[in-house]
Amino acid sequence: MTSLTQDPLLWILLVVLIAAIAAVMRARRTNMALRRTRKDLETGLGEARGDVGQLHTHIATLSAQHQRDLADVRGDAEAATKAVLKSAMGTLQSLAEEQQVLLDSLLKKYGDTTDVLADLMSVDHTGSQFGRRAKGISVLCGGWLGRRDGVATVYDVARSAQGRIKDFNRVSVHSQVGVSLAGKAVEPVAVVLAELLDNATNYSAPGTPVEVNIQAVPTGVCFIVDDAGLGMDQETKDRAAALLSVDGPVDITGLGDPPRFGFAVCGMLAARYGFAVSVGSVSPYGGVRAVIRVPESLLAADAPSPAADAQDAAASQEAAPQRLASVPAVGPSHVVGTTQGGLPKRRRRERPVAVVPALDAAGQEGTPESASEVTASRLGAFARGTQLGRTTNSTEGPEYK
Amino acid sequence: MRARGEEASVTSEFVRSYVITGGRSLPAADDLALHTLVTLAPERTPPLGAGPEVMAIWKLIAGGYLSVAEVAGHVGLPVGVARLLLTDLFEQGHLLRRAEPPRAQNVDRATLEKVLNGLQSLIG
Numbered sequence: 235m236t237s238l239t240q241d242p243l244l245w246i247l248l249v250v251l252i253a254a255i256a257a258v259m260r261a262r263r264t265n266m267a268l269r270r271t272r273k274d275l276e277t278g279l280g281e282a283r284g285d286v287g288q289l290h291t292h293i294a295t296l297s298a299q300h301q302r303d304l305a306d307v308r309g310d311a312e313a314a315t316k317a318v319l320k321s322a323m324g325t326l327q328s329l330a331e332e333q334q335v336l337l338d339s340l341l342k343k344y345g346d347t348t349d350v351l352a353d354l355m356s357v358d359h360t361g362s363q364f365g366r367r368a369k370g371i372s373v374l375c376g377g378w379l380g381r382r383d384g385v386a387t388v389y390d391v392a393r394s395a396q397g398r399i400k401d402f403n404r405v406s407v408h409s410q411v412g413v414s415l416a417g418k419a420v421e422p423v424a425v426v427l428a429e430l431l432d433n434a435t436n437y438s439a440p441g442t443p444v445e446v447n448i449q450a451v452p453t454g455v456c457f458i459v460d461d462a463g464l465g466m467d468q469e470t471k472d473r474a475a476a477l478l479s480v481d482g483p484v485d486i487t488g489l490g491d492p493p494r495f496g497f498a499v500c501g502m503l504a505a506r507y508g509f510a511v512s513v514g515s516v517s518p519y520g521g522v523r524a525v526i527r528v529p530e531s532l533l534a535a536d537a538p539s540p541a542a543d544a545q546d547a548a549a550s551q552e553a554a555p556q557r558l559a560s561v562p563a564v565g566p567s568h569v570v571g572t573t574q575g576g577l578p579k580r581r582r583r584e585r586p587v588a589v590v591p592a593l594d595a596a597g598q599e600g601t602p603e604s605a606s607e608v609t610a611s612r613l614g615a616f617a618r619g620t621q622l623g624r625t626t627n628s629t630e631g632p633e634y635k
Numbered sequence: 636m637r638a639r640g641e642e643a644s645v646t647s648e649f650v651r652s653y654v655i656t657g658g659r660s661l662p663a664a665d666d667l668a669l670h671t672l673v674t675l676a677p678e679r680t681p682p683l684g685a686g687p688e689v690m691a692i693w694k695l696i697a698g699g700y701l702s703v704a705e706v707a708g709h710v711g712l713p714v715g716v717a718r719l720l721l722t723d724l725f726e727q728g729h730l731l732r733r734a735e736p737p738r739a740q741n742v743d744r745a746t747l748e749k750v751l752n753g754l755q756s757l758i759g
Contacts, residue, residue, distance in 0.1 A: 345707060345713030347664070351715040359651070386649055389687065394649050397653065620754065622739075
């Protein structure tokens with residue numbers, strides 16, 4: 235045993251053992267401390283990650299809010315622009331309308347002066363184009379078109395549209411249909427057709443014809459516009475199709491500079507009044523074929539005769555023209571009774587009397603009449619001649635030649 | 636500015652007169668004077684593709700002589716425009732025309748009084 239305690243090796247072993255135990259204990263402490271630090275750091279990292287997530291959510295909310303506000307502001311600006319434009323265009327529309335009414339009276343007034351009439355017509359033409367532009371912009375801004383009280387034949391609608399474009403004399407209208415459009419559809423269809431004709435004449439070579447064919451289809455009436463231009467590329471077709479199928483307000487700031495209103499106006503009016511416009515197909519002349527299909531609900535129930543419009547019919551009813559030949563008979567036979575006071579009761583004359591008495595030559599050239607009608611007519615003419623002599627002031631009228 | 640949904644009615648003539656003439660230049664006024672009388676030549680059929688205005692004039696002058704001014708008034712067109720349409724018809728051989736007829740001569744007062752008395756005894 236003593237030998238053992240005196241053995242230096244034992245002491246060395248002991249010292250080494252103690253040192254090892256101390257080292258292990260120290261390492262263990264360090265390890266524990268490191269674990270604690272790591273745990274703390276992990277907790278901190280989790281919190282930071284949570285904060286970052288919250289921040290992301292917040293940013294998303296803010297940017298959504300920002301987008302909404304921006305859209306609102308844009309919408310407000312668009313609405314305000316449209317309101318101002320609509321009001322301004324309304325004024326221009328009524329001015330153009332007034333000008334047309336004025337020109338109508340001037341055209342009648344100077345109708346016999348050929349030079350003045352021709353000049354007035356060119357002024358009228360410019361005014362009509364101006365009116366079309368004003369109407370188009372007004373429609374895009376939510377304005378309304380003028381409404382016609384009466385119906386109009388499809389032929390007249392097409393000719394009215396023809397009058398609103400620059401090169402109207404390149405357009406020819408062919409109609410085999412005698413139907414009329416209802417009053418509310420007349421102006422919108424005319425405006426749309428004018429826009430299509432404007433496109434057709436602008437995008438085809440000068441001097442080439444543009445045709446409007448009006449055809450009846452089972453579901454209504456079609457206005458078919460054919461030009462001899464180069465047709466449309468795919469981009470234009472897509473843009474046209476998008477604008478024509480629009481349902482709702484149109485973004486007028488997105489129409490380019492200079493703005494191309496045409497298709498937007500067509501799409502807007504077609505959607506509002508319930509007819510269809512398409513421009514996709516190819517015309518027989520190689521250009522674009524545009525078609526307006528007006529449904530039966532927008533056609534007038536009773537079609538006036540295509541030969542004379544309603545105004546002419548009314549005018550001829552209220553004042554039949556006075557003619558030289560075939561004058562009506564008036565005479566004693568027109569006394570149909572006696573009044574209570576003993577005065578003769580006469581039948582109202584069917585037609586007004588002729589101012590100029592019938593000549594002998596008129597009998598040969600006029601419509602054939604039976605012998606009794608001729609006699610009655612001559613008697614009547616004589617009676618009227620004497621009546622005229624009594625009532626006419628001799629100073630009236632041109633000097634006797 | 637109009638209220639929404641309210642549409643003012645269109646009052647002006649719908650088809651403009653330069654469309655009716657097709658942008659052609661108008662004939663001189665001395666060709667068919669205001670008081671020139673026109674009527675349809677016998678046994679004529681309206682030209683193919685005649686517009687509503689031509690048809691209205693056709694119907695109007697089918698019944699006998701009318702002056703150019705009257706035709707224009709009845710179809711509601713400026714005289715120059717009606718004159719162009721009439722000139723077309725004339726060039727196609729559809730029209731007969733003749734100058735203004737001489738005015739009736741004044742009859743002396745005694746004859747008129749006799750006629751007046753006669754008429755009064757007839758219808759009075």
